[in-house]
Amino acid sequence: MTVRLSYENGTIRVDAGGSAGADGTGTDRIPPLPGVEDDPRSGTARAPAYRYAAIRRALSVAGVSVEDRVLADRPSGGDDDLALSTDYDLREYQADALAAWHDADDRGVLELPTGAGKTVIAIRAMVDLGVPTLVVVPTIDLLDQWERELDTEFDVPIGRFGGGEQRQEPITVSTYDSAYLKAEDVGDDFAFVVFDEVHHLGGEGYQDIARLLAAPARLGLTATFERPDGGHETVAELVGERVYALDVDDLAGDHLAPYDIRRMEVELTPEERERYEAKQGTFVGYLRESGITFTSGEDYRKLVMRSGNDPRAREALLAKSAAREIMMNAERKIERLADLLDRHREDRVIVFTAHTELVYRLSERFLIPAITAETGAKERREILERFRDGTYSRVVAANVLDEGVDVPDANVAVVLSGSGSEREFTQRLGRVLRPKDDGGRAILYELVSAETAEERVAGRRR
């Protein structure tokens, strides 16, 4: 018996070759295959495309002969294997990471800190496999960076999905958004897919990108694999398990700058304290009265749902939000920031906050260029360029510089306020860890309002 595999709209179609089975599906003699189910509408059996590699393996184990048309139906007829080469030499840990990935059948996630050279490993993997490859990235900025990098490294045209262009080549870079829109059409055109910042793939909609692609070889890159919502388990199913992990401390002092984290507590002013306690009291009081207890973030979502038709729940959430704003934007943090900026007059400083309004206040008060979501692409480029060439020695930003932006190196970071997200914290720290020419240490200051919920928030992210 021969089983025929082909790609159809994001699925792998499975037909028993030659004669159809008695039930008309043509699948009655096929051994059980991972993810394959009967599809009565088309009278065949099929599985989500991401199961392709597992199906191949199962058929091989069962000793079934296979007529595989999945990747062969590409425009080029499958004859487009690429002769790629690279001049990059991998560092020892990069080579170890790549070897671990190959050992896992060319699947899996590498968790390495920002600045560890994840791109280089991916390029080497592309050279090793020499097959059509799709690279998926979260932002236009990263799209540009990858395109430049691949263009310099390889002697083949680089395709691009995103930022207003839809140009496909054997090696193509795409945003997650464009990949989501095109995955069904191009799902059988690539034998290898690289997901940069792969934690994004845990998002509800983005998961479909990986499901619709047939590419048997899959590489995920991230600095922070685990997601608070457990989405990394889905990522592991779609891309492969985490096969190699290093954290910042494994590389600090060697390939990354040595660093110190200094937490500084500031007191709320009496007026802030009064407002904070009132707002926080409204929130906690509501929880107590309505018998709501928190064991996880899930419970918070339930409260949010409840607020849709319970005015008191809504009032409690608004009070919580106001309390958060008071502790995060405390007046004495700004005074402390003034001291720090004074102390680090000779250094390159990035100030991070959680609220845009505070960014503009700090920008006015200290005459520092500001970057928020409202800052246009052109202006943002100019500010970062001047920060890079030394015209500016400090920048204040909301959450925009956390990820996916090529930020010039700094050696001091001041986190005025942030979420409890471990990812956000790791990314912010990563902004000061590029090795210094003089071998100097990087410093991250974390300003926390004493005796507020912020102490717990700050504890959660570390």
Place this chain on the structure above:
DNA sequence: TTGACTCAACATCCTTTGCTACAA
């Protein structure tokens, strides 16, 4: 080509206690 706009998607959003009704 650029810029302004809208829209959709994603991420974070959290407390220190122990009620009430119902099923097994």
Place this chain on the structure above:
DNA sequence: TTGTAGGTTTCCATGTTGAGTCA
């Protein structure tokens, strides 16, 4: 007596991004 679920079929607010549309 003990164990368990708890509004049903999302979304209080803010920040950020990419895609698409239109002038």
